[in-house]
Amino acid sequence: MFMKSIITAAALAVTVGAASAADISGAGATFPFPIYAKWADAYKKDTGNGLNYQSIGSGAGIKQIRAKTVTFGATDAPLKPEELDKDGLAQFPMVMGGIVAVINLDGVKPGDFHIDGPTLADIYLGKITKWNDPKLKALNPKLNLPDLAIVPIHRADGSGTTFNFTYYLGEVSPDWKEKVGVATTVDWPGGIGAKGNDGVANNVATTKGAIGYVEYAYAKQNKLTHASMLNKAGKTVEPTLEAFQAAAANADWTKNAGFYQILANQPGEKSWPMTAATFILMYKKPVNVAASNDALSFFKWSYEKGGQMAADLDYIPMPDNVVKLVETMWAKDIAQK
Numbered sequence: 511m512f513m514k515s516i517i518t519a520a521a522l523a524v525t526v527g528a529a530s531a532a533d534i535s536g537a538g539a540t541f542p543f544p545i546y547a548k549w550a551d552a553y554k555k556d557t558g559n560g561l562n563y564q565s566i567g568s569g570a571g572i573k574q575i576r577a578k579t580v581t582f583g584a585t586d587a588p589l590k591p592e593e594l595d596k597d598g599l600a601q602f603p604m605v606m607g608g609i610v611a612v613i614n615l616d617g618v619k620p621g622d623f624h625i626d627g628p629t630l631a632d633i634y635l636g637k638i639t640k641w642n643d644p645k646l647k648a649l650n651p652k653l654n655l656p657d658l659a660i661v662p663i664h665r666a667d668g669s670g671t672t673f674n675f676t677y678y679l680g681e682v683s684p685d686w687k688e689k690v691g692v693a694t695t696v697d698w699p700g701g702i703g704a705k706g707n708d709g710v711a712n713n714v715a716t717t718k719g720a721i722g723y724v725e726y727a728y729a730k731q732n733k734l735t736h737a738s739m740l741n742k743a744g745k746t747v748e749p750t751l752e753a754f755q756a757a758a759a760n761a762d763w764t765k766n767a768g769f770y771q772i773l774a775n776q777p778g779e780k781s782w783p784m785t786a787a788t789f790i791l792m793y794k795k796p797v798n799v800a801a802s803n804d805a806l807s808f809f810k811w812s813y814e815k816g817g818q819m820a821a822d823l824d825y826i827p828m829p830d831n832v833v834k835l836v837e838t839m840w841a842k843d844i845a846q847k
């Protein structure tokens with residue numbers, strides 16, 4: 511099912527120029543692609559209108575909306591208010607989800623391997639290079655970890671998933687914050703680069719000893735082994751919808767202009783530490799008002815009818831009060847006539 515969606519995405523990406531005039535054009539984050547593909551299929555059946563979405567990474571999506579080659583851009587790394595003002599863009603959250611560490615180790619089942627943030631940072635810093643390292647053995651006393659090299663897999667493209675992943679590592683590891691930092695693209699100390707969440711997932715699946723980070727739907731649909739994590743409260747948690755919701759419950763969407771909100775490393779005993787939101791970028795004064803209105807109609811439909819579809823893929827639908835804030839912003843800031 512998931513691979514079928516990936517094939518559909520590839521087809522959409524290469525038919526942008528020949529897309530129907532009724533199709534809504536967008537590009538960007540791979541993090542939300544599974545749910546955008548599901549919504550698009552249902553929306554097409556419901557309304558007859560299609561979605562031409564290029565799942566190419568947040569960095570590329572931001573470039574395309576700035577170049578005005580698409581009606582909307584999609585990013586998991588929210589733009590700050592001053593960036594939005596400079597470009598004349600409106601930004602709003604569409605859905606939330608969880609980033610998970612995934613591994614390829616024989617005999618280890620999903621959730622059996624435990625890791626904390628500082629240790630995860632040390633792996634990507636190149637300080638921990640073997641699976642039987644004492645730090646990993648201390649976290650996993652019940653596992654017989656092998657004397658096998660760790661192969662870190664990271665994103666090679668500009669990625670909002672990377673932004674949220676590195677933001678989390680920077681929160682829990684001063685060494686990471688100082689040496690690598692937080693961005694959609696960073697100077698990785700080592701490892702192998704792959705394009706998109708699907709690229710990281712595929713590389714982990716085919717590389718013994720690999721570790722990577724992906725949005726949870728990619729891990730689930732590709733049957734990858736995810737790690738359990740120690741959260742900010744010191745509790746070991748599994749990546750579940752409830753754990754993502756617990757982290758997301760801390761968000762105050764009224765606090766910052768442009769709905770700027772980072773959900774990593776939230777407090778709470780049940781909170782998943784690598785939770786994130788994904789955002790839509792649109793022009794306040796669109797070049798094509800009709801196309802912009804079509805996109806808003808799709809997003810409104812997704813908010814109203816796509817909640818269960820999102821939950822089925824372990825994404826968190828935006829709460830009703832946030833949707834109202836977003837729709838109020840649309841009416842106020844995005845020209846629709």
